[in-house]
Amino acid sequence: MRIDAISIFPEFFNVLDLSLIGKAQRDGLLQLNRIQLRDYAFDRHHSVDDTPTGGGAGMVMKPEPWALALEDVLASDDAAVRPTLIIPTPSGEVFTQRVAEELAGRQHLVFAPGRFEGIDERMSHWAAEHFDVRRMSIGDYVLNGGESAVVVMVEAITRLVPGVIGNSESLAEESHSGEGLLEYPVYTKPAQWRGEAVPEVLLSGDHAKIAQWRREQQLQRTRKIRPDLWAKYVVAQEMANE
Numbered sequence: 403m404r405i406d407a408i409s410i411f412p413e414f415f416n417v418l419d420l421s422l423i424g425k426a427q428r429d430g431l432l433q434l435n436r437i438q439l440r441d442y443a444f445d446r447h448h449s450v451d452d453t454p455t456g457g458g459a460g461m462v463m464k465p466e467p468w469a470l471a472l473e474d475v476l477a478s479d480d481a482a483v484r485p486t487l488i489i490p491t492p493s494g495e496v497f498t499q500r501v502a503e504e505l506a507g508r509q510h511l512v513f514a515p516g517r518f519e520g521i522d523e524r525m526s527h528w529a530a531e532h533f534d535v536r537r538m539s540i541g542d543y544v545l546n547g548g549e550s551a552v553v554v555m556v557e558a559i560t561r562l563v564p565g566v567i568g569n570s571e572s573l574a575e576e577s578h579s580g581e582g583l584l585e586y587p588v589y590t591k592p593a594q595w596r597g598e599a600v601p602e603v604l605l606s607g608d609h610a611k612i613a614q615w616r617r618e619q620q621l622q623r624t625r626k627i628r629p630d631l632w633a634k635y636v637v638a639q640e641m642a643n644e
């Protein structure tokens with residue numbers, strides 16, 4: 403998988419060189435290119451923003467530097483592959499595990515995190531001629547820019563690429579995977595810690611009972627903590643039993 407991340411703060415993505423995603427890059431499973439947007443602004447100050455047409459507070463990012471950067475990405479891409487352009491925005495579709503699973507199957511992802519009040523709308527209209535454009539939000543809260551969202555999405559997506567996570571079995575038991583239930587509580591040594599013991603069943607060696615306890619914990623947690631996910635789970639169970 404090739405990933406291009408264009409930003410006025412490309413160093414923001416250095417965190418992706420750590421841990422498993424960094425190793426996946428070194429192993430050749432992922433290619434992560436960081437691109438400085440200001441390299442595509444040719445005035446004396448390499449300015450990438452201007453005042454909002456129609457008035458209003460703040461500044462808006464000009465479309466031209468983005469188009470020039472994206473054209474360079476296209477020029478260095480395999481023409482047979484139509485890249486997916488992900489534009490982080492609070493007004494986008496919600497990024498979920500399902501979306502991460504979908505995008506993990508793509509060959510080439512390009513991220514365009516804006517700053518200021520956002521990017522001139524015409525950029526995404528132009529880009530739609532050359533990319534599959536997805537305006538994406540990582541949640542209902544407001545950030546100062548899209549770079550944090552890119553880090554979140556890249557981690558959620560790339561960990562699903564075969565070979566990136568050593569133990570792919572663990573993916574199936576995680577929150578929001580498979581049936582959409584929350585994950586069960588986990589414990590390790592010591593068996594007794596500051597007055598609290600590990601649940602007895604986990605020490606029993608009875609794998610069937612342990613699996614049953616873990617399943618019950620998933621159901622109880624999901625019902626208590628995420629009634630929205632619980633409702634979806636109940637409907638899915640009813641439909642499966644029809």
Ligand SMILES: N#Cc1c(-c2ccc3cc[nH]c3c2)n[nH]c1N
Nearest residue numbers: 490491516540541545546548551
């Ligand atoms: N994704 C996402 C976002 C953002 C976001 C994205 C881009 C820009 C550019 C300026 N401000 C931004 C906020 N806020 N909250 C989210 N879930």
